[in-house]
Every structure is written in C-alpha cells, then in structure tokens.
Amino acid sequence: MGFFLETLFGGLMAGMLYALVALGFVLIFKASGVFNFAQGAMVLFAALAMARFAEWIPQWLGFNSALLANLLAFIAAALCMVVVAWLVERLALRRLVNQEGITLLMATLGIANILDSAGQLLFGSATYKIDIGMPKDPMIVLENVFQGGLLLSKEDLYAAVLAAALVTMLTLFFQKTATGRALRAVADDHQAAQSIGIPLARIWVIVWSIGGFVALVAGVIWGSKLGVQYSISLVALKAFPVVILGGLTSVPGAILGGLIIGVGEKLSEIYLGPYLGGGIENWFAYVLALAVLLVRPQGLFGDKIIDRV
Template sequence: MGFFLETLFGGLMAGMLYALIALGFVLIFKASGVFNFAQGAMVLFAALAMARFAEWWPRWLGFDSKLLANLLAFVTTMAVMVAVAWLIEKLVLGRLVNQDGITLLMATLGITYFLDGFGQTLFGSDIYKIDVGMPKDPLIVAEQTFEGGILLSQEDLIAALVAAALVALLALFFQKTSTGRALRAVADDHQAAQSIGIPLSRIWVIVWSVAGFVALVAGIIWGSKLGVQFSLSMVALKALPVVILGGLTSVPGAIVGGLLIGVGEKLSEVYLGPLLGGGIEIWFAYVLALLFLLVRPQGLFGEKIIDRV
C-alpha cells in the first residue's frame, strides 16, 4: 500500500506540472480561439532566458548573491516575455484578425520554430542549470503507518504546490475580473467583441503575456528538475493530451486532465510496464487522448459545439 501511495503522489505532482503547461494552451485558446503550438517553445525560451540572465547579471554588476541574481533574472525574463507577446500581437496576430483557424494555427507553428531557433541564437544551445534553491533531498513520511514510509520528492512537492497556486489564481482571474470576462468575449467572436468596445490588440497582448508568465514558471520548475535543454519543448508537448482530456476552453479541465495523465502514466508504467515491456509512460497520454477524441472530442469539461443548419 505504501508503494502504491508513493507512486500515486508522484503521479499527482507530475500531473500538476502538466496542468500548468496546459494552462498556457487554454489561456490563449480562450482569448483568441487559436490552438497555440508555440507554448512548448515559449517554455524553452523562458527557461533559457532565466538561466542565462541568472549567470549574466552577477557578471555585469559584480555581485555574488544567488537570490539577487535569480530575482533580477526573473524580472528581466518576464519583461522579455511581455516584449515577445507585444511583438507577436503587432507582427502576427494583429494582421490575422478574423482569418480562418488554420491560418492562425500555422502562424503559431511559425512562432514555434522562430522562438526555438532565436532563443538558442541569443542564449546558446548548451545544457544550462536553473538553481532557485528548491530542495533536492527526498522526504520520508508516514513511517509509523507504512513499513519504510512513503518517499516523496521535496522538489516535486514544492513545484506542485506552486503550480496549484498559480492555476487557482488564473482560474479566479478568468472568472472574477472584467479582463477575464473580456478574454472570454474575444474568444467567442472577435468582431462582436470589437463592436462593444473591447480592444482586441490589448487583450491579445495581455493573454500572451500571461501565457508567457505561465511558460516562465513552468520553465523554471522543469529547468530546475531536468536542466535547460531543447528537450524541454518536448516535455511541454505532454500538455497536448491534457487539454484534449480536459477541454480546450476549460481551466478546471486543464487541472483534472493533468492529474489524470500524471497518475495514469505513473501507475501504468509501474504496474503494467513489467508485463508489456516498459516504455508505457512515453505513449500512455497520447493513446488516452486518442480514445477521448473518438468518444468525447470536446473533452471532459469542454463545450459541445452543435452546428445548426
């Protein structure tokens, strides 16, 4: 039982990190109706910027405080992500208002490859380290209840708590603020939103900036765990099955979908892996997403679209 709970908790913590990345997809889809393939590239770009600025600021200003270096790097990277959001709106999205969805989708693919290449041109393509002081030592709990206790990763636990807090704040932002309601109105109909005075360009800059902030937090967490490298953008793609399960328009769906994927892949790898030859954790999420597409394509919490003729 102790081993099962250990695996379950590990899956829940991984699931919260998947949900955090999936939230970036949901945010932009809710505001623009665009499936943003660039979210993974934004995670990589933000993580690269964070890692490199944390190295550069002490060198430029001549200090050796890790806390100050990380703080300056975070602020600088966030400013860079806002600038990226503004440029995306001015140079790409602002010129494609009311275009077909496939046109906007292809635009995000172009942004993906640009950010991947430009990020490595600016910041380098080596493997970099992000050290924000997250504890690496494991934590053993419930020793009195289960023999040997339950082994938890302190780093994963803190990361999951940070992700959960950010997801909750963004959910409140969408539901309780006038800006959040404006974002939903823009997603429903660009022209109608403009006709009632909602500034489309400002809304898109806001939502891409928020998605950039989410990408930065996700990049810091995953960069701290895995190191900052090109594979981070591949990790971010694990959020695709999450949004398919939860629904492209649902913030709660991103949470539930992330938890289902995280727990499912951990349990299947541990208990079915020895029987099927291992490697289940790699493809489990995508097979589950495929089944959902066949049975419930709008996801668990997505809105069912009915076309009337």
C-alpha cells in the same frame, strides 16, 4: 500499499507539471481562439532567458547574492515574454483577425520556429542550470503508518504547490475580473468584441503575456528539475493529450487532465509494464487522449460545439 502511494504521489506531482504547460494552451485558446503550437517553444525560450540572466546579472551588477540574481533574472525573463507577446500581436495576429483557424494555427507554428531560433541565437544552445533553491533531498513521511515510511520528493512537492497557486490565481483572474471577461468575449467573436469597444490588440498582448508568464513558471520548474536544454520543449508534447482530455476551454479540465495522465502513466508503467513491455509511460497519454476523442471530442470539461444550420 506504501509503494502504491509513493507511485500515486509521484504521478500527481508529474501531472501537476504537465497541467502547468497545458494551462498555457488553454489560456491562449480560451481568450483568443488560437491553438498555440508555440507554447512549448515559449517554455524553452523563457527557461533559457531565466537561466542566462541569472548568470549574467551578477556579472553586470557585481554582487554574489543568488537569491537576488534569481529574482532579477525572473523579472527580466518575464519582461522578455511581454516583449514576445507584443511582437506576436504586432507582426502576426494583428493581420490575421477573423481569419480561418487553420491560418492562425500555421502562424503559431511559424512563431514556434522563430522562438526556437531566437532562443539559440540570444542565449546559446548548451545545457544550462536553474537553481531557485528548491530542496533536492527526499523526505520520509508516515513512518508510524507504513513500514519504512513513504519516500517523497520535496522538489516535486514544492513545484506542485507553486503550480497550484498559479492555477488558483489565473482562475480567479478569468472569473472575477473585467479583463478576464473581456478575454473570453474576444475568444467568442473578434468582431463582436470590437463592436462593443474591447481593444483587440491590447487584449491579445495581455493574453499572450499571461501565456508567456505561465510558460516562464513551467520552464523554471522543469529547468530546475532537468536542466535547461532544447529537449525541454518536448514537454509540451505531453501537454497535448492533457488538453484533449480536459478540454481546450477549461482551466479546471487542464488541471484534472494533467493529474489523470500523470497518475495513469506512472501506475500503468509499474503495474502493466511487466505484462505489456516497457515504455508504457511514453505512449499511455496519447492512447488515453485518442479514446476520449472517440467518445467525447470536446474533452471531459470542454464546451460542446453546436452548429446550427
């Protein structure tokens, strides 16, 4: 039982991090109607910016405080993502208002390639370290309940708490603020939103900035765990089935989808791996997403699309 609970906890922690990346997809689609294939590149770009600014800022300002360096680096990386959002709106989205969805999709593919190249040009292509002080040592809990207790990762626990806090704030922002309601209106109909005075350009900069901030948080957490390298953008591939499972328009769906996939792939690897062979963790999410598409194409919590003719 103890081993099962350890596996379950590990799956929940991994699922929360998947959900954090998937949240970027959901936020931008929910507020602009664009499926952002560049989200993975944004995670990588933001993580590179954070790692490199944390190295450069102490050299520029002449101090040795790691905490202050990380804080200033985070602010600088966040400002970089706001600049990226402004450039995306100014150079791409502004000229694609009311275009077909496939046109916007191809635009995000181009943005992804540009961000990958720009990240390498500006920040380098080596593997970099992000150290934000999250404890690496595991901890043992419930020693009185299970023999030997449960071995849990403090780093995963801290990361999950940060992700949960961010999700809560974003949910409240979308549901309770006038700007959040304006973002949803823009996603429903660009022209109708403009006709009632909603500034489309400003709204798109806001939503892409929020997407960039989410990408930064995800990049910092993943970079702290794995190091910042170009393979980190592949984490976004695992977010695709999370979005499909939870639904493209549902923030809670992204969270629950991430948890389901995180737990499912860990348990299947441990308990089905001996019978089906190794590597289940690599394809479990995609098989589950395909099964959901066949039964409920809009995902578990997505809005059902009804075409009237």
